[in-house]
Amino acid sequence: MFDRVSDSFNGVFKKLSGNSTISESNVREAMDEVRNALLEADVHYEVAEAFCKKVLEDAKGQQVTKSLKPGQEMIGIVHRRLIELFGGDPNAKEQPSPPGIVKMSPAPTIIMMCGLQGSGKTTTCGKLAGMLKKQGRSVMLAAADLQRPAAIDQLETVARQANEELSGGSQVHFYGEHDKSAEYGRAVGVAIKVCQNALKEAKAKGVDVLILDTAGRLHVNDELMHELKGVRSMLNPHHIFLVVDAMTGQDAVNSAKAFHEQLAVDGVILTKFDSDTRGGAALSVKQVTGAPIRYIGVGEKLDAIEPFHPERMAGRILGMGDVVSLVEKAQQEVSEEEAAELEAKMAKGELDMEDFLKQMKMMRRMGSMKSLLGMLPGVGSAIKGMDIDEKQLDRTEAMILSMTPEERKKPDIIKHSRKVRIASGSGSDANQVGQLAKQFAMMSKVMKQFGSMGAGGKMAAAKAMSGALGGGGMPGMGGMSVPGFSMKKSTKSKSIKSRKKRK
């Protein structure tokens, strides 16, 4: 995401750092370049224009007050303006966390989802349900999309998946009326009725949050708005979320504008962010519609949703990374005990393959390798075009799984016949097994040394960071280091600092 825009900003900062001061013509030229990049990224024309104008003004103002270290100073300016662009407050000392969505009384909190067909409403219903479930809230998903017969089944499946795949927390209920199928097509009144019935059921079951999965259309039209307004006026939802497909760029923004004008939505959920390389919708939607982005969808799976933070997103675009999100992910997925246990073992040099396997699983719960690495400062752009081989993790996992418990505890006993056996069990070859064992032995040694230096790092964050920044490849990762693997805390802060300094 934002690849082209990021590149352009980086190019501009580099160029400017070649100058000893910022002159107006320098910046003007630079902003021409940025404007083009923004337009190419499908950012709304007026938004791009206004953005560049503001940055130019800021740079001019700065010039009077102090002599600029051009590159750095510009990063600061652009960062603040990007935060503003996303609807954040660039002057806030501490960025407020996004508002919670659950209003406890009177229960249930009602969320109405709306958006065009295919934008990702149904999927996002499941993601929100999953998120709330993790927070211990009970949720009911109500199938109010009566446009397509399959829509009810799809939502039911999503509810079931949320219960099966996302462990912990409370239950996700489903409400749908399959027998309404005769009435498709003239569904307005029926949709409202279904929502009202769902609300009754939700109250009876005492669920915390009721999410209404409404119908979309291919385009914004009167029929759709009539239906949505009907549901809104009869159900009085606490939140109306507009689901928008980021990949559709300007179209997404235009339809969002139409929705917001008619329904006054509370926020936008931008889906398919993972597949959107340009970022035009993300960069324009707040400015054009006035509605803030609340969440982003970053994959098809039910856990692929993130709260949207203007300042963090601005940081990601500028290659400053999004360490805070990475830390949060780590904290969410890796329990304090798991982390502490591994750390203790590591410090004593007692880490075996069994632990390594555990560690790898923890890491994979956090998301794809590439998305994790992309959150590290300076790494995003470096790995942009790179194909990170997630399959290699599968292979490594398979190899370890094919080992006996004894082999996992003492990898140095893995000699020839064992190698062959493990290889055939895991669909790899004996050389690969040998390499894994060797790398692992080496890593254990290194761990021991680090361990004796005394690891502090309580936070799972330190683990995520130090492994990834601290260099030193992990076995089976093709030289890529593994976030989630603790070495020592100081590695982390030092690396971040030195990266920052370099900017």
Ligand SMILES: Nc1nc2c(ncn2[C@@H]2O[C@H](COP(=O)(O)OP(=O)(O)O)[C@@H](O)[C@H]2O)c(=O)[nH]1
């Ligand atoms: N890559 C990706 N795909 C998504 C995301 N959200 C939804 N999708 C996919 O988009 C398609 C349409 O989603 P659906 O929820 O059925 O849309 P609806 O018609 O608005 O209910 C499905 O194939 C989803 O898997 C996302 O954040 N990332």
Ligand SMILES: [Mg+2]
């Ligand atoms: Mg749907």
